[in-house]
Structure formats: C-alpha cells, structure tokens
Amino acid sequence: MSGTALGIIAFILVCTVTFGWLAVRNVKQDPTQYIVGGRSLGWLLIWLLMAGEIYTSFTFLGAAGWAYIHGAPAFYILCYGTVAYIISYFVLPPVWRTAKAHGLLTGPDYFRQVYDSKLLGAWVALIGFVFLVPYVTLQLSGLEILFRIAGYGTLNSTLAVAIAFAIIILFVFFMGLRGTAWAAVIKDVLVLLGVLFAGLVLPVHFFGSPAGAINHVLAQKPHWMTLVGNTTSMGTVWFVSTVVLTAMGFFMFPQSMAATYSAKSADTLQRNAVFLPFYQLMLLLVYFAGFTALVVHPGLKGPAGDQSFMLVLQKYYSPWIVGAVAGAGCLAALVPASAQVLAAASLISKNLLADYGLVRSETAQTNATRIFVVVIALAAFAFWAVARTTLVGLLLIAYNGITQFFPGVVLSLSVKTKPHPLGVGLGILIGIATLAYFAATGKAAPWGLNQGFVALVLNVAVLAIVTALMRLTAAGIRPERGYARPATSIK
Amino acid sequence: MLSVILALIPAIALTIGVPFANHLDPRVAGLPFILAYIVFWIIVTPAFMWAVYVMEHGRG
Numbered sequence: 001m002s003g004t005a006l007g008i009i010a011f012i013l014v015c016t017v018t019f020g021w022l023a024v025r026n027v028k029q030d031p032t033q034y035i036v037g038g039r040s041l042g043w044l045l046i047w048l049l050m051a052g053e054i055y056t057s058f059t060f061l062g063a064a065g066w067a068y069i070h071g072a073p074a075f076y077i078l079c080y081g082t083v084a085y086i087i088s089y090f091v092l093p094p095v096w097r098t099a100k101a102h103g104l105l106t107g108p109d110y111f112r113q114v115y116d117s118k119l120l121g122a123w124v125a126l127i128g129f130v131f132l133v134p135y136v137t138l139q140l141s142g143l144e145i146l147f148r149i150a151g152y153g154t155l156n157s158t159l160a161v162a163i164a165f166a167i168i169i170l171f172v173f174f175m176g177l178r179g180t181a182w183a184a185v186i187k188d189v190l191v192l193l194g195v196l197f198a199g200l201v202l203p204v205h206f207f208g209s210p211a212g213a214i215n216h217v218l219a220q221k222p223h224w225m226t227l228v229g230n231t232t233s234m235g236t237v238w239f240v241s242t243v244v245l246t247a248m249g250f251f252m253f254p255q256s257m258a259a260t261y262s263a264k265s266a267d268t269l270q271r272n273a274v275f276l277p278f279y280q281l282m283l284l285l286v287y288f289a290g291f292t293a294l295v296v297h298p299g300l301k302g303p304a305g306d307q308s309f310m311l312v313l314q315k316y317y318s319p320w321i322v323g324a325v326a327g328a329g330c331l332a333a334l335v336p337a338s339a340q341v342l343a344a345a346s347l348i349s350k351n352l353l354a355d356y357g358l359v360r361s362e363t364a365q366t367n368a369t370r371i372f373v374v375v376i377a378l379a380a381f382a383f384w385a386v387a388r389t390t391l392v393g394l395l396l397i398a399y400n401g402i403t404q405f406f407p408g409v410v411l412s413l414s415v416k417t418k419p420h421p422l423g424v425g426l427g428i429l430i431g432i433a434t435l436a437y438f439a440a441t442g443k444a445a446p447w448g449l450n451q452g453f454v455a456l457v458l459n460v461a462v463l464a465i466v467t468a469l470m471r472l473t474a475a476g477i478r479p480e481r482g483y484a485r486p487a488t489s490i491k
Numbered sequence: 492m493l494s495v496i497l498a499l500i501p502a503i504a505l506t507i508g509v510p511f512a513n514h515l516d517p518r519v520a521g522l523p524f525i526l527a528y529i530v531f532w533i534i535v536t537p538a539f540m541w542a543v544y545v546m547e548h549g550r551g
Contacts, residue, residue, distance in 0.1 A: 075529055079505040082533050086502045089540060090495075211521020218515070218523075225523035227513050236510035243506050267548075274540040277533050284530065 005150035008323025009330055012190070013167070016331060017174060020183040055191045055282075057142025057333040062391030063283055064198070065306035067290030069390065071217075071224035073234040074287060077392075079243045082277040084250030089273035092251060093266035094413050100261075106343070107257030107405075108351040114412045115421035118355050123425050124405060125351035127432060128254045129376065131401030132344040135253070136380035137387070138394040139337035140164050141306070144384075146326040146333070149310045152319070164333075165381050172338050172373050183338075187331035192282075194328035197321070198309045199285025202292045205316075210288040216295045224294075233444060241453035242396070248410075248456075249403030255336075255343035306391050345372035400452030404431035407460050419463050420470040427463035431455040494543040501536040505529065 059077070066074035095110060102113050107128060112121030143164030148155050155163075203213040217224050227236050251260060263269050293308035297315065300308060310329075313322050349368035353359045359368050387394070408424040411417045419427075434455035438445065445451045512528035519527035 072523075072525065075509075075526060078529050078533060079509065082536050083502050083505050086498050086536065086540065089498065089543065209521065214521055214523065222515075226515055226525055227510070236513060239509060240506050243509070247506075270544060270548075274544050275537050277536040277540075280533050281530065284526075287526075 004319035005152065005323035005326060006147075008320065009146070009150055009327040012186075012324075012327030013330060013334075016183045016186045017171070019186060021174070055188070055195065055332050056336040057139050057329065058391055058395050059283060059286055060191060060195065060329050060332045061142050061145060061306045061308075061310070062138070062395065063286045064290035064293065064308050065303075065390055066392045067287040068294045068300065068308040069302070069305035070234060071221070072227050073239065074290070074392070076239055076242050076246070078280055078283050080246040080250065081280045083243060083247035085273045085276045087247055088251050089270055091410055091413070092260050092263075092269045092273070095257075095409065096260055096263055096266050096269055104261060105258070106347055106350050107252070107254040108347060110257065111405075111408060111421075111424070112351065112355070114418075115408075115424060117421040117425075120421045120425050121351045121355060123428065124408075125347040127401060127404070127428060129344050129347050129372075131398050132254065132340055133376060133379045133383050134387070134394045135398040136168075136337055136340050136344070136376060137383045138391050138398075139333040139340070140168065140380050140384050141303075141391060141394065142333040143167065143330060145307050145310065146329045149307060149314050150319075150322055150326045152314065161381070161384060165377060167330075168334065168337050168341065169374065169377055171334050172341050173370070183331065184335050187328070187335045190324075190328035191332045194325045195282060195285050195289075197325060198289035198313070200288070202296075202309060202312060203288045206292055206296055210284075210291075213288055213292045213295065217291050220295070233448070235448050237448040238450055241450040245403050245450050245453045245456060246396075246399045248406040249399045249452075252402045252405040252409065253340075253343075253398075254347055255339045258343055303388055303390050303393075341373050341376055342369070344376045345369045348372045348375075396450075396452070400435050400450075400455060401432060403452055403456055404428045404459050406456070407463055411463075419467040422470060423463040423466035426466050427459040430462045431459035434458050494546045497539050497543050497546075501532055501539050504532045505536075508532075 063074055063077050066077075098104065098110065098113060102109075104110055104113060106125070108121040108125040111124045112118055140161060144157060144161040147160040147163055148157060151160065200210070203210045207213045207216055214225065227234070227239055251257065260269065263272075289309040293312045297308070297311050300311070310322075310326065313325055346369055349359065349365050349372060353368050354365050359365050387397075389397075405428065407427060408419070411419050432455070435451065437443075438451045438454075445454045509525065509529065512525050514524045517524055522530065
C-alpha cells in the first residue's frame with residue numbers, strides 16, 4: 001500500500017518538475033511566447049489558477065485541522081483574506097507605482113526607497129527573514145504529514161521531514177522562480193480536485209451532504225460552530241483582532257510584495273482586489289472536510305489535527321486516492337515553499353549584502369542567495385523540531401511578526417502621515433520585543449486579544465512618539481521660516 | 492471619500508460585525524448562522540468593491 005501511494009506522489013512530483021523545466025527551457029528561447037501564451041489561457045483555466053493560488057499546506061491541511069481542533073475560530077481564515085483584498089485595493093497601487101518608478105525588487109527595498117534609509121531596509125530584511133522561517137516550517141510540516149500518511153506507517157516522522165527538507169532544496173535549486181510559476185499551474189488544478197474530493201465526496205459519502213456532517217458535529221459538540229465568549233483564548237475579541245492583524249499583514253510578506261511589483265499595472269491589482277474574495281469561498285469545502293473527519297475519525301489532539309481528513313482517506317479509501325490527494329498536497333507545500341525560500345534568501349543577499357557592498361558581482365549575489373536558501377531551510381527544519389504546533393499556529397507566528405511592517409508601509413503613502421524612519425524602525429523593534437515577551441513568559445494578551453495585535457498597537461504608539469519627537473527637534477534646530485526669510489533678504 | 496465608506500462597509504461587517512452574528516440559528520442552507528453571515532458578506536464584497544472601482548475609474 002505504501003509503495004502505491006508514495007509512488008503516485010513521486011510520479012506527480014517528477015512530472016511537475018519536468019513540466020516546469022521544459023517551460024523554463026522554452027522561456028530562454030522565446031520570452032514573448034511565454035508571456036503571450038500566458039495571456040491566451042481560457043477563462044476557466046485562469047479561474048482555476050487564481051482559485052488555486054490560495055491553497056498552500058495552510059489551507060489544504062491547516063484550515064481543516066483547525067475546523068477539527070477548534071471549530072468556529074477557524075472561520076477567521078475566510079474573513080481575513082477578504083478584508084486583506086479590500087485593504088490591498090487602496091494600498092497596493094501606490095506601492096506598485098513606487099516600485100516601478102525606482103525598479104524595486106524586494107519588500108525591504110520599499111522601506112529603503114521611501115524612507116531613504118539603507119539601514120531601515122536591512123532591518124526590515126532581517127525581520128522578514130526571521131519571520132519567514134515559521135512559514136517555511138509550515139510547508140515542511142505539511143509535507144511531513146503527507147509523506148507519513150502515504151507511507152502507511154513505513155516512514156517515521158524524522159525520516160519524513162528529512163525527505164521533505166531534501167525535496168524543498170532540490171525543488172528550489174532545480175526549478176528557480178520561473179519553473180515554480182509553471183509548476184503552479186499543475187499544482188492549482190490538482191489541489192482544486194483534491195479539495196473538491198475531500199470537501200464534497202467525503203461528507204456526501206459519510207453523511208449524505210455537507211449539512212449532514214455539520215449536524216453530526218453539532219449533535220456531539222453543540223458549541224463547535226460558534227465563538228465562545230471573550231474569556232477563553234479564542235473568543236470574539238480574539239477573532240476580531242486576529243482578522244484585523246492578519247488582513248493587514250497579508251500583503252506585507254516579502255514574497256507577496258515581490259508579487260505585487262510583478263503586476264502588469266496598478267489597474268490589474270485593483271481588478272484582482274475586486275474579484276478575489278470569491279475564491280475564498282473554496283475554504284468552505286476545506287471546513288467540511290475537517291468536520292467530516294471530526295466525526296469519522298475523532299480523538300486527534302493538537303498538531304495531530306492537521307492530519308484530519310488525510311487519515312480518513314487512509315482508512316477508508318484506496319492507496320491510489322491517498323497518493324493522488326497527497327501528491328496534490330505536496331505541490332501545495334512545495335510551490336509556495338519555493339517562492340518563500342527564494343524571497344527570504346534574496347532579502348539577505350540584496351538588502352544586507354549587496355546594498356552594503358559586501359557582495360559586488362551578480363554571480364556573487366546569486367551564490368549568496370543559494371547559500372541562504374539552505375540556511376533558511378535549515379532554520380525551518382530546526383524550528384520544526386522545537387515548536388510542535390498546528391499549521392495555523394505556525395502561520396499566526398509568521399503574521400505576528402510580518403504585520404509589524406504594515407504601519408511603515410501604509411503611513412508612507414501620504415506626505416502628511418509619513419513617519420520618521422527611526423520611528424518606523426523602533427516601532428518594529430518594540431513590536432518584535434512584545435512578541436518575544438509573550439513567547440518567553442507564556443502569558444496571554446490582555447482582554448483576549450491576539451498577541452500580535454497588542455504588539456502592533458505598541459509599534460504604532462512608539463512610531464508616533466518618535467516621529468513627533470524628531471519633528472520637534474528638527475523644528476528646534478532649523479530656524480522658523482518667518483525668521484529665516486528676513487535674515488536672508490537683508491543680504 | 493464615498494468610495495472609502497463603501498469599502499469600509501464589508502470590512503467592518505467581516506471584523507467587528509462577526510461577534511454580533513455569533514449564533515447557531517437560524518441555519519441557512521444547513522450552515523450555522525455565523526458561517527452563513529460570513530459567506531454572505533464575502534459574496535457581496537466584490538459588489539461593493541466593484542462600485543468603488545467604477546466610481547474611481549468609470550465603467551471602461
């Protein structure tokens with residue numbers, strides 16, 4: 001059984017890499033064909049592509065896992081993506097225009113440019129790198145789960161994660177970013193099929209309909225589908241503060257900033273923002289899969305919940321189906337992991353090394369990027385061993401840190417609100433320090449708030465105070481205009 | 492200004508609005524009310540944002 005399922009995964013991965021490699025080889029010969037080919041795709045394929053963009057290990061396994069372990073708090077995922085698109089409508093076009101005008105490449109480049117501070121760029125790059133680690137860990141854990149389930153007990157957890165680690169590195173080195181973009185085509189179609197199977201076929205098979213699955217859950221756990229008061233760790237206050245925090249952080253990830261720069265026009269970004277909320281609805285199917293698993297295969301605790309519907313597949317379906325769905329899931333981990341790992345590594349090679357003249361030639365910069373690809377993958381591996389938490393838990397750690405960039409980006413959009421770079425840098429520092437405090441003490445945030453949200457509030461407070469102080473001192477040093485003018489006119 | 496208000500409506504509905512919809516009943520198409528409420532707002536968000544887009548750019 002393990003041979004069949006693992007064999008199908010291997011087949012899917014080899015086909016995808018071959019496809020990506022062939023596509024990349026084509027690109028070198030004729031770049032226009034590549035672009036025009038992209039534009040001539042039919043509406044259905046475009047829709048599939050965009051619907052699939054949203055699925056990473058996080059949505060594929062993690063959202064189902066949270067529906068299984070926590071119930072209603074998982075609904076935050078539906079809300080935050082939608083709110084993020086609304087915010088992006090207003091924030092991304094001006095960011096895109098700045099990026100285009102100055103040829104920006106990485107997320108931190110934006111800070112370096114608008115605040116005219118190489119140091120702030122390097123600082124943002126460093127924090128971005130650190131907080132991408134849990135995101136890569138998320139993909140690594142996703143792969144580990146899928147390999148272990150497809151292995152039917154023949155692979156232990158350490159071996160599974162070691163294979164996952166090796167495949168991520170090989171994938172990045174072999175495919176690069178362009179090959180990854182093409183691999184995304186296969187990934188999106190397969191993942192959508194996998195989600196349709198898990199979210200519709202499973203509940204219909206066991207309970208007649210998704211509503212039947214919900215009724216069965218409610219019969220056993222009447223409070224599963226509503227948020228319980230604000231006294232527990234995931235009540236209504238947590239829900240709202242988490243949606244606000246993560247919606248603000250959505251486009252602050254280095255790989256998302258880079259994707260924003262690559263848009264054809266500001267108009268494309270706005271049109272996307274208008275229609276992308278529809279694709280969030282696919283998450284409903286993932287919840288149905290998690291609810292079905294909760295009744296059919298109860299008893300999983302903590303991170304084990306991330307395996308929810310995959311265990312149901314393993315128990316009740318043929319290895320062929322397990323292999324096919326797991327293969328889709330592997331691509332859902334590998335494709336985003338590849339983009340994240342490359343984005344993280346380029347932060348270091350560009351904003352820390354190249355900007356400071358530590359690497360000069362393009363070859364040296366490429367080599368540095370390769371080295372940091374391995375460094376971040378190793379860091380993710382180490383983090384996996386230490387922080388055994390759910391996939392959604394890992395993503396929330398990443399968001400807590402990355403969202404600290406939001407004030408610096410959004411306030412830079414108007415001359416009136418533009419803060420002092422020192423305020424931005426110290427604000428981020430106090431935000432991260434707050435997160436470290438919560439992590440070290442294990443304390444909960446006050447009033448049931450999300451911890452990252454508390455960090456963000458302190459971040460903005462420091463940013464505002466430092467900016468006000470810098471403006472005061474600047475006003476004190478420079479003579480007032482009314483003073484200066486008569487003095488010069490005497491000459 | 493009006494466009495910002497239009498965009499704020501679904502954003503508020505999907506953040507501070509959710510605790511007010513935190514009920515199981517009435518069920519809508521089998522979904523718990525809170526989930527149906529969220530799904531409803533996700534479906535109408537593009538309509539609000541399209542209105543914002545048209546106000547800023549015109550139909551073309």
